[in-house]
Amino acid sequence: MYGAPLSGQAKKMMLLGSGELGKEVIIEAQRLGVETIAVDRYASAPAMQAAHRSYVINMLDGEELRRLIEQEKPDLIVPEIEAIATPTLVELEQEGYHVVPTANAARLTMDREGIRRLAAETLGLPTAGYAFADSLDELRAAVAQIGTPCVIKPIMSSSGKGQSVCRTPEDVEQCWNYAMEGGRAKKTRVIVEEFIRFDSEITLLTVRSVSGTTYCAPIGHIQKDGDYIESWQPHAMSEQQIQEAQRIAGAITEALGGAGLYGVELFLAPDKVYFSEVSPRPHDTGMVTMVTQDLSEFALHVRAILGFPIPTIRLLTPGASYTLKADREASAEEFRIGGLEQALAVPNSQVRVFGKPETKFGRRMAVALSSADTVDEARKQAAEAASHLRIEYAALKL
Numbered sequence: 001m002y003g004a005p006l007s008g009q010a011k012k013m014m015l016l017g018s019g020e021l022g023k024e025v026i027i028e029a030q031r032l033g034v035e036t037i038a039v040d041r042y043a044s045a046p047a048m049q050a051a052h053r054s055y056v057i058n059m060l061d062g063e064e065l066r067r068l069i070e071q072e073k074p075d076l077i078v079p080e081i082e083a084i085a086t087p088t089l090v091e092l093e094q095e096g097y098h099v100v101p102t103a104n105a106a107r108l109t110m111d112r113e114g115i116r117r118l119a120a121e122t123l124g125l126p127t128a129g130y131a132f133a134d135s136l137d138e139l140r141a142a143v144a145q146i147g148t149p150c151v152i153k154p155i156m157s158s159s160g161k162g163q164s165v166c167r168t169p170e171d172v173e174q175c176w177n178y179a180m181e182g183g184r185a186k187k188t189r190v191i192v193e194e195f196i197r198f199d200s201e202i203t204l205l206t207v208r209s210v211s212g213t214t215y216c217a218p219i220g221h222i223q224k225d226g227d228y229i230e231s232w233q234p235h236a237m238s239e240q241q242i243q244e245a246q247r248i249a250g251a252i253t254e255a256l257g258g259a260g261l262y263g264v265e266l267f268l269a270p271d272k273v274y275f276s277e278v279s280p281r282p283h284d285t286g287m288v289t290m291v292t293q294d295l296s297e298f299a300l301h302v303r304a305i306l307g308f309p310i311p312t313i314r315l316l317t318p319g320a321s322y323t324l325k326a327d328r329e330a331s332a333e334e335f336r337i338g339g340l341e342q343a344l345a346v347p348n349s350q351v352r353v354f355g356k357p358e359t360k361f362g363r364r365m366a367v368a369l370s371s372a373d374t375v376d377e378a379r380k381q382a383a384e385a386a387s388h389l390r391i392e393y394a395a396l397k398l
C-alpha cells in the first residue's frame with residue numbers, strides 16, 4: 001500500500017544510472033504510481049526526462065552518493081549501471097535501505113572479478129579460463145597462461161568499452177592501452193579470458209519475485225566490438241541446452257539473491273553452455289521484450305522489486321531488435337535523428353529514440369523493435385526499420 005507520487009505517503013524509487021534501460025524502468029514504475037528519482041553523471045539523461053526529478057552526481061563518490069540518498073530517503077535504490085560506489089550501498093543496506101536486488105549483487109557485478117570468482121570458484125559454473133593483470137608485464141604473463149586468442153577487458157566497463165581480442169602475443173601492448181582508455185573507473189586491472197568459439201550467445205532473463213524464480217524465453221544476440229547490435233526472441237535451443245542454461249541462471253541468481261530481474265549471459269558451444277556474466281537489472285538485449293512479451297523485462301523488474309506477484313510471463317510473438325549507433329561525437333545542437341517516417345512504415349515495427357543529449361562514437365541512440373510470425377522475419381524487419389534511421393550531423397567532427 002502506498003500513496004500518490006509527490007505526497008508524504010508515496011513509494012519512492014531512486015534509479016542510479018539513467019540511460020535507455022532506466023528510462024523504461026521509470027515509465028513502468030510510474031504506471032504503478034511510484035514516485036521516481038533519476039540520478040546519473042550527466043544532465044538530461046534519458047531516464048531523467050521521464051522521472052519526477054533528477055540529480056547529477058558522481059555516483060562513484062561514496063560520500064556524495066550517501067548524502068543524496070539520506071536527503072531523499074528512497075524506499076527502493078535501483079542500480080542501473082555498474083559504476084557506482086557499491087561499498088556505500090552495502091553500508092546503506094545494513095542501515096535499513098533497500099538496494100535492488102541486493103547491495104551484494106551490485107557489489108559483486110560492479111567488476112568482472114567479483115562475479116567471475118563467484119561463478120567459477122564458489123559455484124563451480126562453467127566459464128572461459130581467466131586470469132587478472134594490473135600492469136603490462138602482468139598482462140604478458142596472463143596472456144601466456146591463457147593462450148591466444150584471448151579477450152582482454154577492463155574489470156570495470158560495459159558495452160564492450162576497452163575490450164579487445166588479443167590474437168598474438170604481439171597484440172598485448174595495444175590491448176593494454178585500449179583497455180586503459182576504455183575502463184569506466186580509474187582502475188588499471190584487466191581480465192584475460194580464453195576465447196570461446198561459441199555457435200551462438202544468449203541472454204536468459206531470470207526473474208526472482210515472491211512468485212519464485214521464472215525464466216523468460218531465451219534471447220539470441222549478435223555483438224560487435226563487445227556491444228550488442230541485434231537481438232531476437234525466442235532463440236532456438238535444444239531441450240538439454242535450455243535445462244543447462246536454466247541451471248546456471250538459477251544458481252547464479254540464487255547466490256546473488258533478492259528480488260528483481262537478472263540478465264544472465266551465456267555462450268552456447270556444441271557440447272557446453274558457458275556462463276559469461278550477469279546483470280542484476282534489465283539487459284540491453286532484452287529491449288526486444290517490449291514487443292514480444294506481455295510483461296517486458298522492465299515491467300517484470302518493477303513488479304518484482306515492489307514485491308508483487310508474477311504468476312505468468314507470456315511470450316506473445318517472436319520478435320527482434322536492432323540498434324542505431326552514432327559514429328562520431330556531436331553536442332545536442334549538432335545532431336538530429338531522422339528516418340522515423342520510413343522506419344515506422346515497416347510493418348509491425350516500433351522505434352525507441354532514447355533522447356541522449358550528445359552523440360559519441362559507438363553510442364547507442366535508438367533501437368528498432370519488430371514482431372513477426374517467425375524470428376527470421378522479425379530480424380529482417382527490425383534490421384530494415386533500423387536501416388532507415390539516421391543521425392544527421394550539423395558540423396562534421398570526425
Ligand SMILES: Nc1ncnc2c1ncn2[C@@H]1O[C@H](COP(=O)(O)OP(=O)(O)OP(=O)(O)O)[C@@H](O)[C@H]1O
Binds near residue numbers: 128161194197227228
Ligand atoms: N571469452 C570470450 N570468448 C568469446 N567471445 C567473448 C568472450 N568474452 C566476451 N566475448 C564477446 O564480447 C561480448 C561482450 O562481452 P561482455 O559481455 O563481457 O562485455 P560487456 O562490456 O560487459 O558488455 P555488456 O555490458 O554490453 O554486457 C560478448 O557478448 C561476446 O560476444
Ligand SMILES: NCC(=O)N[C@@H]1O[C@H](COP(=O)([O-])[O-])[C@@H](O)[C@H]1O
Binds near residue numbers: 017019021081363364
Ligand atoms: N550494456 C549495458 C547497457 O546497455 N546499459 C545502458 O546504457 C546506458 C549507458 O549508455 P551511454 O554509455 O550511452 O551513456 C546505461 O545507463 C544503461 O541504460
Ligand SMILES: [Mg+2]
Binds near residue numbers: 265277
Ligand atoms: Mg555482456
